[in-house]
Amino acid sequence: MRPVSHAGTTTATRTAEQYCTFWVAGLFFGVAVDEVQEVLRRQPMTPVPRADRAVTGLINLRGQIVTAVDLRVRLGLPDRSGAELPMNVIVRSRGEVVSLLVDDIGDVIDAAGVDLQPAPTTVPRGVQDVVRGVRPLPDSILLVLDADRAADVAPTPDNPGGTP
Amino acid sequence: MDDDAEIIAEFLVESHENLDQLDRDLVELEREPGSRERLSSIFRTIHTIKGTSGFLAFNRLEQLTHVGETLLSRLRDGEVVMTPPIAEGLLAMVDTVRALLDGIERTGRDTDPAVAVDPVVAVIDGLLAPASEPASEPAPEPVPEPAPEPAPEEPGERRTVVESSVRVDVDLLDDLVDLVGELVLTRNQLLQRSLGSADAELVRASQRLDLVASELQESIMKTRMQPIGQVWSKLPRVVRDLSHQLGREVELVMEGHETELDRSLLEAVKDPLTHLVRNSLDHGIEPPDVRRAAGKAAKGTLTLRAYHESGQVVVEIADDGKGIDPATIGAVAVERGVVTRDQLARMDGRDVLGLIFRPGFSTAAAVSNISGRGVGMDVVRTNIERIGGSVDVASEPGLGTTTRVRIPLTLAIIPALVVGEGGERYAIAQANLVELVRIEGDDLRRQVEDLAGARVLRLRGTLLPLVSLAETLGGTPPGDEALTVVVLQSDDVRFGLCVSEVHDTQEIVVKPIGRQLKAVSAYAGATIMGDGRVALILDVAGIAGTAGVGAVQQEVADPRALGADDRTALLVLEVADGRRAALPLTAVARLEEFGRDRVERSGTSEVVQYRDGILPLVRLASAIGLPDTSDQGDRISVVVHETGDAAGAVGIVIDRVLDVVEVAVTASEVGRRAGVTGSAVVQERVTDLVDLEAVVLRSGVPA
Numbered sequence: 001m002r003p004v005s006h007a008g009t010t011t012a013t014r015t016a017e018q019y020c021t022f023w024v025a026g027l028f029f030g031v032a033v034d035e036v037q038e039v040l041r042r043q044p045m046t047p048v049p050r051a052d053r054a055v056t057g058l059i060n061l062r063g064q065i066v067t068a069v070d071l072r073v074r075l076g077l078p079d080r081s082g083a084e085l086p087m088n089v090i091v092r093s094r095g096e097v098v099s100l101l102v103d104d105i106g107d108v109i110d111a112a113g114v115d116l117q118p119a120p121t122t123v124p125r126g127v128q129d130v131v132r133g134v135r136p137l138p139d140s141i142l143l144v145l146d147a148d149r150a151a152d153v154a155p156t157p158d159n160p161g162g163t164p
Numbered sequence: 165m166d167d168d169a170e171i172i173a174e175f176l177v178e179s180h181e182n183l184d185q186l187d188r189d190l191v192e193l194e195r196e197p198g199s200r201e202r203l204s205s206i207f208r209t210i211h212t213i214k215g216t217s218g219f220l221a222f223n224r225l226e227q228l229t230h231v232g233e234t235l236l237s238r239l240r241d242g243e244v245v246m247t248p249p250i251a252e253g254l255l256a257m258v259d260t261v262r263a264l265l266d267g268i269e270r271t272g273r274d275t276d277p278a279v280a281v282d283p284v285v286a287v288i289d290g291l292l293a294p295a296s297e298p299a300s301e302p303a304p305e306p307v308p309e310p311a312p313e314p315a316p317e318e319p320g321e322r323r324t325v326v327e328s329s330v331r332v333d334v335d336l337l338d339d340l341v342d343l344v345g346e347l348v349l350t351r352n353q354l355l356q357r358s359l360g361s362a363d364a365e366l367v368r369a370s371q372r373l374d375l376v377a378s379e380l381q382e383s384i385m386k387t388r389m390q391p392i393g394q395v396w397s398k399l400p401r402v403v404r405d406l407s408h409q410l411g412r413e414v415e416l417v418m419e420g421h422e423t424e425l426d427r428s429l430l431e432a433v434k435d436p437l438t439h440l441v442r443n444s445l446d447h448g449i450e451p452p453d454v455r456r457a458a459g460k461a462a463k464g465t466l467t468l469r470a471y472h473e474s475g476q477v478v479v480e481i482a483d484d485g486k487g488i489d490p491a492t493i494g495a496v497a498v499e500r501g502v503v504t505r506d507q508l509a510r511m512d513g514r515d516v517l518g519l520i521f522r523p524g525f526s527t528a529a530a531v532s533n534i535s536g537r538g539v540g541m542d543v544v545r546t547n548i549e550r551i552g553g554s555v556d557v558a559s560e561p562g563l564g565t566t567t568r569v570r571i572p573l574t575l576a577i578i579p580a581l582v583v584g585e586g587g588e589r590y591a592i593a594q595a596n597l598v599e600l601v602r603i604e605g606d607d608l609r610r611q612v613e614d615l616a617g618a619r620v621l622r623l624r625g626t627l628l629p630l631v632s633l634a635e636t637l638g639g640t641p642p643g644d645e646a647l648t649v650v651v652l653q654s655d656d657v658r659f660g661l662c663v664s665e666v667h668d669t670q671e672i673v674v675k676p677i678g679r680q681l682k683a684v685s686a687y688a689g690a691t692i693m694g695d696g697r698v699a700l701i702l703d704v705a706g707i708a709g710t711a712g713v714g715a716v717q718q719e720v721a722d723p724r725a726l727g728a729d730d731r732t733a734l735l736v737l738e739v740a741d742g743r744r745a746a747l748p749l750t751a752v753a754r755l756e757e758f759g760r761d762r763v764e765r766s767g768t769s770e771v772v773q774y775r776d777g778i779l780p781l782v783r784l785a786s787a788i789g790l791p792d793t794s795d796q797g798d799r800i801s802v803v804v805h806e807t808g809d810a811a812g813a814v815g816i817v818i819d820r821v822l823d824v825v826e827v828a829v830t831a832s833e834v835g836r837r838a839g840v841t842g843s844a845v846v847q848e849r850v851t852d853l854v855d856l857e858a859v860v861l862r863s864g865v866p867a
Contacts, residue, residue: 065692
């Protein structure tokens with residue numbers, strides 16, 4: 001278990017620039033730290049037959065039942081090979097707690113000073129739909145994930161453009 | 165505690181709280197005399213006390229608060245300016261109000277002579293009189309000492325109303341319920357771990373935890389319990405108004421109004437109960453002249469009774485009115501297309517009464533504004549079933565109708581059956597569970613049939629549609645060597661759910677599932693099992709809907725139905741190669757099988773040695789004039805009937821036992837002959853009713 005700590009000195013403007021980062025199928029994603037509750041290793045999971053394919057199962061998170069959504073499936077990316085164990089990024093979304101299954105966890109990074117830009121139109125549609133934009137960092141390009149839309153398994157119509 | 169006392173107690177608690185606030189407000193007011201906000205707050209408090217005391221006929225209290233209120237309203241509106249004498253006067257009023265309230269708490273009345281009200285009223289009146297120059301007249305008399313210390317009767321012994329209860333935010337209670345649910349789950353996990361543990365200390369500690377957690381859960385649940393009287397309190401008025409409107413004379417009797425149930429459920433049963441009461445008045449109790457003509461008292465009685473029974477709350481609404489005539493109900497149901505004439509013909513009286521709960525049914529010949537506005541009994545039933553309850557009706561034409569509503573005590577923790585499918589566990593609320601059936605071998609071929617792809621089970625003469633849980637969940641059903649069927653009931657639908665495994669029953673804590681799963685109708689929620697894993701709760705109505713099981717297929721008499729007085733338990737037998745006969749179950753002591761070689765002869769009679777004695781045998785088929793076929797196997801089936809006297813028992817030889825059923829028997833003279841009193845339709849088959857006495861006589865043993 002690796003809870004994300006919020007440094008007490010961090011100001012509100014700065015947390016908005018901080019991202020909890022992770023990799024999904026080689027893409028480098030980030031979710032604003034204040035949307036992330038915690039990060040967990042693989043958890044025992046109960047499958048949910050007949051649910052959307054992106055719903056991998058249900059996790060018991062200290063008595064709360066949390067739906068796990070596989071970001072690879074949700075984003076239309078190739079499936080993870082059986083040997084790779086996903087990590088859980090637990091996010092708060094629309095009043096619920098949802099687990100996003102990712103390949104690997106990165107650091108919490110500060111993207112202050114790098115502006116958010118619209119995602120390039122060549123990025124696959126499935127990814128564009130749940131990304132707020134990109135922040136081109138010196139050594140990588142961070143895709144800023146909209147956790148609410150990522151946790152909605154069916155695409156929501158409220159922001160069809162996928163860019164802010 | 166009667167209703168009045170309860171209202172007074174509530175009034176006292178509320179008023180004491182308000183007075184504490186009032187003291188703070190008055191002191192503040194002296195510091196900032198112009199504060200309209202404070203004045204409004206004080207005014208509201210006194211106004212509330214005045215209103216309630218008027219309602220409860222506390223005249224002195226009302227008189228006192230009235231003058232206080234007048235003074236306060238002038239202060240608030242700026243007609244009078246706050247001065248020290250006015251503040252004194254107001255404080256004196258508050259003290260006197262407090263003294264009167266103490267008196268009310270002790271005696272239930274505000275007439276305590278020790279509390280002088282008039283002087284205070286006089287002072288305030290004095291303050292009010294010269295409104296133009298309020299300060300000119302000083303307080304004429306020293307403010308009377310209100311309420312000398314109450315006589316030191318039983319000091320400190322009795323807790324006052326205020327001390328013995330605390331107001332708690334409902335949200336806090338809900339939080340507690342959630343937390344205790346959590347604790348129960350953790351306890352379950354710990355217990356499971358400690359079961360296999362060699363550490364005696366751990367085992368002991370976890371057993372203690374088990375006990376404490378259970379008690380804690382019970383206590384917490386109790387905090388949310390409220391007496392059903394709260395819902396009933398509006399009914400006397402409803403009954404009074406309605407009986408005037410309808411020209412009925414009705415006496416309302418309420419029993420068990422202290423019966424408690426969870427507050428969330430209380431809210432949910434309010435409307436259905438009111439509707440049922442209205443129904444009783446409108447359709448049940450007759451006008452006085454009709455009642456007199458029928459030889460009944462002109463005044464009808466409507467009885468509401470609430471009590472706890474096996475973890476449920478039962479609420480009965482009983483009237484002594486004209487009852488429900490099954491023939492009328494049947495005719496109306498056919499006319500409105502609720503059932504076909506054919507279906508109706510196969511229903512017994514009880515099922516016919518149940519038709520009033522079907523959508524599209526309303527008995528009111530003319531639509532009245534009391535009931536029969538289309539929101540009929542089906543809505544009542546739907547609302548009660550939504551909270552896991554059930555409702556059924558029993559009626560005696562001419563004598564009255566009783567409707568019984570059963571409600572679970574609480575919603576958060578429910579008993580459930582846990583079943584297994586595809587290696588996962590699923591929970592089914594026991595409220596939906598009717599019975600478990602396991603079918604193997606030959607029975608499987610005989611009782612389960614395929615009707616154009618839809619599997620049905622012949623269960624005691626009715627066809628039960630089968631739904632495979634594995635298929636519902638998108639898998640493939642397992643092999644066909646045996647079938648475990650969970651018979652489920654939801655609304656009007658009854659079906660069998662075929663599952664791979666049945667685990668056990670346990671109390672589960674219902675937890676919501678995320679929005680990602682809302683579209684899947686098969687699940688009602690999720691819960692956490694003893695091992696910490698999540699299990700889904702099946703939504704019985706949702707599964708029925710997905711599988712296309714319709715209401716029409718349900719024509720089975722509800723075996724759990726109440727008021728079974730007119731029903732007889734029968735042992736249904738097969739004799740003479742396929743003919744059916746029935747014995748009252750009460751006449752059956754035991755069912756035995758004997759090897760054919762054990763049958764011996766004594767004189768002209770057949771006997772077997774049985775329990776250190778001789779059991780005379782009677783071949784039932786011969787006794788009722790049919791060819792005997794009971795000797796076809798190596799063994800014979802015998803119903804042992806114990807006769808009343810010392811002579812002992814008789815063995816009645818039959819082909820085989822078919823079933824035990826509980827039915828309302830409508831006997832017919834058809835088929836009456838030696839050994840048979842007549843016949844009846846049992847499970848839709850004509851069945852001979854055995855004349856036990858005649859049959860026993862043939863054995864030579866006096867019946």
